[in-house]
Amino acid sequence: MNELSPSQDVSAFRFRITVAYDGTAYAGWQVQPATMTVQQRIEEALKSLTGETVKVHGSGRTDQGVHAAGQVAHFDLLSDWIPGNLTKGLNALLPQDIRVFQARRVKPDFHARRSAIKKEYRYFIWNAPVMDPIRRFYATSVYKPLNVKAMKAAARVLVGRHDFAAFTANPNRVVESTVRDVYSLSVRRTGNLIIIRASSEGFLYKMVRSLAGLLLRVGEGAVTLDEVSEILASKIRTARVPTAPPEGLFLWRVWY
Template sequence: MRTIKLTIEYDGTNYQGWQVQPQGSTIQGVIEEKLSVLTGEKVHLIGAGRTDAGAHASGQVAHFKTESSLKVLTVQKALNSLLPSDMVIRKVEEVDENFHARKSSRSKIYEYRVLNETVRSPFQREYAWHIPYPLNWGEMKRATKKLIGQHDFSSFRSAGSSTRTSVRKVVRAEWKGSRDGLIRFEIEANGFLKQMVRAIVGTLVEVGKGKISAAEFQGIIESKDRKEAGPTAPAHGLFLKEVKY
């Protein structure tokens, strides 16, 4: 039995997220279906992260087990020929049998894109949250620093999450400007709660609007109460950028 690792890029606009659902098309479901055609086996694909409906990935990682003797380059070329144009397999590797896309990861990096301009962009409508009013980026950056370290992130945990603990370690969190007019929030942690990044971004935007101070943001983290935090940012601005092993 071989273990095959995939690095995947996808536009999640037309999908109900990564994980297979009873209704609607998902990234996992589409790739599993094509892998089954390719290998002649029933394939179960395990992803490093479960992106939400409408969210994207430039560096999702997944693995599956197979008895197939197909070469990894053949798998990549054949799979890409079968997949729809809004997803692609960037890399295929044969890895150790103990490799697990989620459990073996050391950290994940997510990126959230904000278009902070008066006029919206038709080209970014599915890939960035358009915020047409001014934001206090200095105060947002000060609040962002409060995320660094190990904390209980219950204040940014979506209802219905079944994880045993809400404690996560954030090793990096920062806002970056760019020439294309987008402001990018990038965060790296050893794990993330359901909709955690989107809840953090939504709350930081409230800081930028002047409704919450950086000091109050610290209090929100310490409260461990989702009701104290801001709204959940739209899914379409979120990208799973990289998984580290």
């Protein structure tokens, strides 16, 4: 039997939204029982606005406490909407920590996760003896001066097409391949702020926070450049690669 998915239902309209959120108050993006998630908030707002029970599909999950400047999601509605009205209506119903920047009507074969060709994450580190209080939920605090030059050198080792098995926490999932092409990985200091930017065709589970975690260890002088190469080549996740805290991480942009 060849069932029609909602996306193939000619009476449905598919929309794509770009969403920014402060992840501090949420158990991540994806709907989970007994906790509040960003996806759930958006589904509730869509239900209130349209009267329809809608499943929202994100470009990927973000973990608890992780933020987004440009998460992308799609969903199908049985009724048609002028995209600008969808943006206004959703923002009127959503809490202030979730904002819809843009809504567009897209073709029924658009898929927020599967159609993505590139993703960028940014990881923010506040590197000063005392944390800036207004950044406390939006950057990771590192008191001791980090060696940014060493972090840049390590980033150059990690960029490119590699098996990133040593950089994923993968407790309950089966992934076909842990090979990923990291298009860019850069480290830049601006005053007390250090920003790591990572772009790829796609990242493994907790991969960006693992890359940031190792770069932090390098910046602290605890891991050498040779050890970075070794760890990458080992393809085994060990305690040498910590997962950097979630508050520094932003899903920055998704390309289609």
